[in-house]
Amino acid sequence: MIIFVSIFDTKKHKIMIAEIQKFIEIQNNIDQILKNSPVKLSFIIEKSGIKKPTFFKKLKEKRFTPQELLIIAEHVEPKTWRNETKEEILESLKKTEEDFKNGKGIPGEVVMENMRKRIEKYKENALRNI
Numbered sequence: 674m675i676i677f678v679s680i681f682d683t684k685k686h687k688i689m690i691a692e693i694q695k696f697i698e699i700q701n702n703i704d705q706i707l708k709n710s711p712v713k714l715s716f717i718i719e720k721s722g723i724k725k726p727t728f729f730k731k732l733k734e735k736r737f738t739p740q741e742l743l744i745i746a747e748h749v750e751p752k753t754w755r756n757e758t759k760e761e762i763l764e765s766l767k768k769t770e771e772d773f774k775n776g777k778g779i780p781g782e783v784v785m786e787n788m789r790k791r792i793e794k795y796k797e798n799a800l801r802n803i
Contacts, residue, residue, distance in 0.1 A: 699742060700735055707732070710749045720748045 699706065707714055718728045721744050731737050737745065757765070772778055 696739060696742070699746070700737065703735060703737060703742070703745070704732055706749060707745075711751060712749060717745055717748050721745055 707717065710717070718725055721728060721741060723731065723741065731741070769778075
């Protein structure tokens with residue numbers, strides 16, 4: 674019996690193995706990953722949807738599911754903003770100016786007045802709850 678394995682299948686297999694190895698590495702080092710994160714652990718626990726005692730048990734035993742690790746990974750680092758080139762920034766500013774000229778913007782005075790109203794409403798609600 675002759676078995677033929679295509680190059681594509683071999684590459685696919687190697688990629689799959691590498692992904693599994695990366696998962697195992699993350700699973701084994703999740704405590705250090707969380708320790709080194711600039712994000713508060715309480716925030717990550719909240720976002721994971723796992724109860725605090727269960728979270729710490731899973732952390733100690735290093736037995737998060739792949740789905741749980743994915744959720745944790747999405748919240749371990751603050752969102753990074755794309756570094757734009759000078760040309761991209763200038764183009765964005767030009768588009769913003771055009772939008773504003775075409776009536777797509779809100780004047781600063783209107784924004785400030787809306788914020789004052791929201792703050793006043795918030796204060797009133799806070800005073801009622803005292």
